[in-house]
Amino acid sequence: MHRFLSISSKSTSLKNRKQLHLPFVSLVSPATPEGQSCFHYFDQKPPSLGTRLGFGRVFSSGYFPNRVNLKEHERYENGFLRLKGFAGEIRSYSSEIDRESIEYDVVVVGAGPAGLSAAIRLKQLCQEKKADLSVCVVEKGAEVGAHVLSGNVFEPRALDELFPQWKDEEAPVNVPVSCDKFLFLTKNRAISLPSPFDNEGNYVISLSQLVRWMGVKAEELGVEIYPGFAASEILYDEDNKVVGIGTNDMGVTKDGSKKENFQRGRITLLAEGCRGSLSQKIMKEYKLREKVQAQHQTYALGIKEVWEIDENKHKPGTVLHTLGWPLDSKTYGGSFLYHMKDRQISIGLVVALNYHNPFLNPYEEFQKLKHHPSIKCLLEGGTVIQYGARTLNEGGFQSVPYPVFPGGAIIGCSAGFLNVPKIKGTHTAMKSGMLAAEATFDTLHEGSNMEAYWDALRNSWVWEELHRARNYRPAFEYGLLPGLALSALEHYVLKGKSPFTLKHGKPDHEATNVAKLHSPIEYPKPDGVLSFDMPTSLHRSNTNHNHDQLVHLRLRDPNIPETVNLPEYAGPESRYCPARVYEYVPDEKNQLKLQINAQNCLHCKACDIKDPKQNIEWTVPEGGGGPGYSVM
Amino acid sequence: MKIMVAVKRVVDYAVKIRVRPDKNGVETQNVKMSMNPFCEIALEEALKIKESGFAKEVVAVSMGPSNCVDTLRTGLAMGADRAIHVEASRDLVPLTVAKLLKKLVEVENPGLLILGKQAIDDDCNQTGQMIAGLLGWPQGTFASKVVLDKEKHTASVDREVDGGLETLCLDLPAVITTDLRLNQPRYATLPNIMKAKSKPIKKYTPEELNVEIKSDFEVVQVTEPPKRKAGVILSSVDELIDKLKNEAHVI
Numbered sequence: 001m002h003r004f005l006s007i008s009s010k011s012t013s014l015k016n017r018k019q020l021h022l023p024f025v026s027l028v029s030p031a032t033p034e035g036q037s038c039f040h041y042f043d044q045k046p047p048s049l050g051t052r053l054g055f056g057r058v059f060s061s062g063y064f065p066n067r068v069n070l071k072e073h074e075r076y077e078n079g080f081l082r083l084k085g086f087a088g089e090i091r092s093y094s095s096e097i098d099r100e101s102i103e104y105d106v107v108v109v110g111a112g113p114a115g116l117s118a119a120i121r122l123k124q125l126c127q128e129k130k131a132d133l134s135v136c137v138v139e140k141g142a143e144v145g146a147h148v149l150s151g152n153v154f155e156p157r158a159l160d161e162l163f164p165q166w167k168d169e170e171a172p173v174n175v176p177v178s179c180d181k182f183l184f185l186t187k188n189r190a191i192s193l194p195s196p197f198d199n200e201g202n203y204v205i206s207l208s209q210l211v212r213w214m215g216v217k218a219e220e221l222g223v224e225i226y227p228g229f230a231a232s233e234i235l236y237d238e239d240n241k242v243v244g245i246g247t248n249d250m251g252v253t254k255d256g257s258k259k260e261n262f263q264r265g266r267i268t269l270l271a272e273g274c275r276g277s278l279s280q281k282i283m284k285e286y287k288l289r290e291k292v293q294a295q296h297q298t299y300a301l302g303i304k305e306v307w308e309i310d311e312n313k314h315k316p317g318t319v320l321h322t323l324g325w326p327l328d329s330k331t332y333g334g335s336f337l338y339h340m341k342d343r344q345i346s347i348g349l350v351v352a353l354n355y356h357n358p359f360l361n362p363y364e365e366f367q368k369l370k371h372h373p374s375i376k377c378l379l380e381g382g383t384v385i386q387y388g389a390r391t392l393n394e395g396g397f398q399s400v401p402y403p404v405f406p407g408g409a410i411i412g413c414s415a416g417f418l419n420v421p422k423i424k425g426t427h428t429a430m431k432s433g434m435l436a437a438e439a440t441f442d443t444l445h446e447g448s449n450m451e452a453y454w455d456a457l458r459n460s461w462v463w464e465e466l467h468r469a470r471n472y473r474p475a476f477e478y479g480l481l482p483g484l485a486l487s488a489l490e491h492y493v494l495k496g497k498s499p500f501t502l503k504h505g506k507p508d509h510e511a512t513n514v515a516k517l518h519s520p521i522e523y524p525k526p527d528g529v530l531s532f533d534m535p536t537s538l539h540r541s542n543t544n545h546n547h548d549q550l551v552h553l554r555l556r557d558p559n560i561p562e563t564v565n566l567p568e569y570a571g572p573e574s575r576y577c578p579a580r581v582y583e584y585v586p587d588e589k590n591q592l593k594l595q596i597n598a599q600n601c602l603h604c605k606a607c608d609i610k611d612p613k614q615n616i617e618w619t620v621p622e623g624g625g626g627p628g629y630s631v632m
Numbered sequence: 633m634k635i636m637v638a639v640k641r642v643v644d645y646a647v648k649i650r651v652r653p654d655k656n657g658v659e660t661q662n663v664k665m666s667m668n669p670f671c672e673i674a675l676e677e678a679l680k681i682k683e684s685g686f687a688k689e690v691v692a693v694s695m696g697p698s699n700c701v702d703t704l705r706t707g708l709a710m711g712a713d714r715a716i717h718v719e720a721s722r723d724l725v726p727l728t729v730a731k732l733l734k735k736l737v738e739v740e741n742p743g744l745l746i747l748g749k750q751a752i753d754d755d756c757n758q759t760g761q762m763i764a765g766l767l768g769w770p771q772g773t774f775a776s777k778v779v780l781d782k783e784k785h786t787a788s789v790d791r792e793v794d795g796g797l798e799t800l801c802l803d804l805p806a807v808i809t810t811d812l813r814l815n816q817p818r819y820a821t822l823p824n825i826m827k828a829k830s831k832p833i834k835k836y837t838p839e840e841l842n843v844e845i846k847s848d849f850e851v852v853q854v855t856e857p858p859k860r861k862a863g864v865i866l867s868s869v870d871e872l873i874d875k876l877k878n879e880a881h882v883i
Contacts (some may be wrong), residue, residue, distance in 0.1 A: 359795045630662045
């Protein structure tokens with residue numbers, strides 16, 4: 001169904017651009033302790049476009065090309081000049097554009113475990129200390145939980161702190177881990193190894209379901225959650241402090257008629273998950289990695305399906321991990337298979353994105369995995385319910401950036417607190433959200449500042465966990481067997497007290513070898529019973545985007561795919577993307593050209609990470625699109 | 633004039649449907665629900681009529697369990713002024729919905745009742761026609777264009793029928809059910825969603841309205857359609873004739 005926005009609310013003509021006309025009642029509680037006015041009127045500054053085309057900080061109420069004198073813009077009474085696309089095109093807009101701005105004390109971007117934990121904790125603190133802060137959470141998914149995907153074996157440590165009564169409140173955390181298996185797979189055999197995990201007290205859950213429950217709890221506490229609204233830009237004031245975010249309303253047609261909303265907050269918390277688009281911009285803007293000499297982040301791509309299997313094969317609480325086949329000894333990764341309830345199981349393959357072979361296709365490797373005798377026997381007779389994919393952080397301790405910026409902080413996987421050897425990041429993400437909430441509350445209520453969040457992190461069990469886990473993943477830079485050996489050393493002998501800290505290898509996108517060093521991999525055809533073709537899998541992810549919008553995957557240089565990616569690397573994006581967004585198709589001159597099927601996008605961010613020349617930039621599409629996960 | 637729009641909360645059109653293991657219906661637990669697309673079109677038309685000055689108020693109505701309120705809030709965010717929720721726990725069949733609507737029409741006295749032509753979960757296409765029958769009002773179903781005439785107090789409705797388009801002129805008050813090509817529903821913007829929180833939703837129960845909830849039919853079984861069989865490539869026309877005659881028995 002076609003949708004376009006009709007500008008129905010009354011428009012305000014902005015004669016005087018220095019002051020934003022705010023047509024609403026401010027939602028900031030009048031009892032702000034600091035007595036500050038929460039109306040930030042910002043002065044526009046000409047953005048610096050920088051040397052790269054199209055990159056620059058954009059200001060919310062109109063975008064100005066380089067070097068336009070502020071006074072000159074008054075000539076454009078009826079239009080704004082707007083920076084569109086990354087070729088520096090400038091387009092003017094038709095008359096009065098509504099720039100509706102809504103004020104909150106705290107704006108959280110992302111209704112995932114970290115974002116909701118932060119929002120909930122803030123409201124809990126308000127109740128305890130009899131304060132009142134307005135908290136708003138914007139979420140790009142169509143509903144809370146729609147973009148949440150995770151294994152997931154859940155460690156309830158943070159949930160215990162957030163909701164001590166979560167069991168009574170019927171949190172969907174009810175399948176305790178009953179057995180922990182670890183297999184080393186070869187093509188036809190499975191060798192049982194001692195399980196390196198200690199999952200006592202943990203639960204097998206669907207994170208999407210848990211997040212939905214948290215969303216309900218948050219709303220009960222008074223948090224305002226707005227699913228279907230994607231935060232697409234950061235708002236700055238004249239001191240380069242973050243004062244909020246702008247959401248792109250649904251209904252941007254390809255020709256650009258668009259309306260925007262701004263959520264202004266005294267504190268903005270970014271909880272976008274792994275490789276969050278705004279978080280990336282912020283980390284670059286304020287040089288947050290350099291501030292603490294953090295290494296670059298490293299990532300993995302997880303592809304997952306939820307199956308409903310035969311009753312007699314299903315044992316709730318069973319946790320299985322595998323190493324080895326189908327991945328080779330140079331590629332870090334492994335698979336997981338967790339039994340949830342209601343005959344459902346989660347099965348997936350995680351492939352580290354610093355793999356070398358440009359012909360590797362993680363989706364096809366996953367399909368291959370399902371044919372292994374140990375796995376096949378479980379899946380036969382079952383049906384797939386959902387499919388999805390998402391990248392995850394593997395950088396751990398070495399890659400955590402300084403998570404505080406003027407006006408806010410980064411929480412959860414956007415900063416990167418996943419514990420790689422445990423393969424758990426939910427509990428640390430939640431805890432980081434809670435710590436940020438406490439720092440935020442103190443900042444807004446007691447006048448301290450957000451640096452307290454960084455201090456609290458480093459004094460918490462999150463830091464201690466990440467520190468203890470820091471050498472496992474980097475050890476695999478030396479290969480599978482050395483990695484296993486070093487991990488065993490860490491786990492059994494050094495027990496986290498190692499005197500050294502190993503470093504990560506090259507960034508993921510630099511690790512890809514040129515195609516001529518490898519040969520194409522022949523993948524078996526899907527059989528439609530255990531393995532499936534991409535369109536079938538995509539259909540199961542419920543992904544969709546309104547086709548009538550700008551393509552959200554931007555090429556910084558439109559020529560690089562055909563001049564670099566294809567000849568040198570054989571077009572790796574057509575292989576690592578778990579949604580077949582990127583395809584090289586012959587055009588009318590029979591030349592292969594990159595075709596971007598943006599509608600398929602699962603928002604996994606693999607392309608943003610793995611593109612060899614970092615030419616692909618993932619930007620957020622209209623809110624409400626993307627996958628529709630309900631049991632992932 | 634007041635316009636009443638009936639909206640229904642259904643499984644979202646983009647969701648992949650599964651049949652429940654007990655075959656009594658479709659899996660609706662943990663599945664995304666939203667307003668029926670045709671109801672969105674109906675609401676959009678009502679809002680357009682209000683914006684052009686022919687109506688003063690748009691009232692959205694929904695019937696069902698408590699989560700119908702979500703759908704009504706969406707309607708309010710799109711621009712409806714008030715909402716009415718008839719709380720009923722069991723599945724309602726179109727005749728019951730029509731009877732409940734009749735009672736609400738008697739209370740509210742709208743000049744126009746707009747509904748979607750059918751709901752995408754049951755595809756009944758009955759409620760609009762039934763309520764028109766119960767009220768004795770003229771009906772313009774499958775509307776692809778609606779033009780109101782203030783002086784003559786009529787509505788001219790273009791209907792999409794099998795043979796093409798049929799234009800009817802209805803005296804108001806009337807019932808109109810909307811088809812896909814009538815308009816494109818607007819998105820609820822964030823500020824409107826927030827304003828909608830303070831708009832009133834009135835609650836009724838079927839007992840208050842004196843309507844008995846009963847169904848004249850019972851769903852026996854729901855099964856998936858048979859899986860498509862693979863095609864067969866034939867080698868000659870003779871083989872085709874042979875298959876058509878002996879396997880498909882059509883010649």
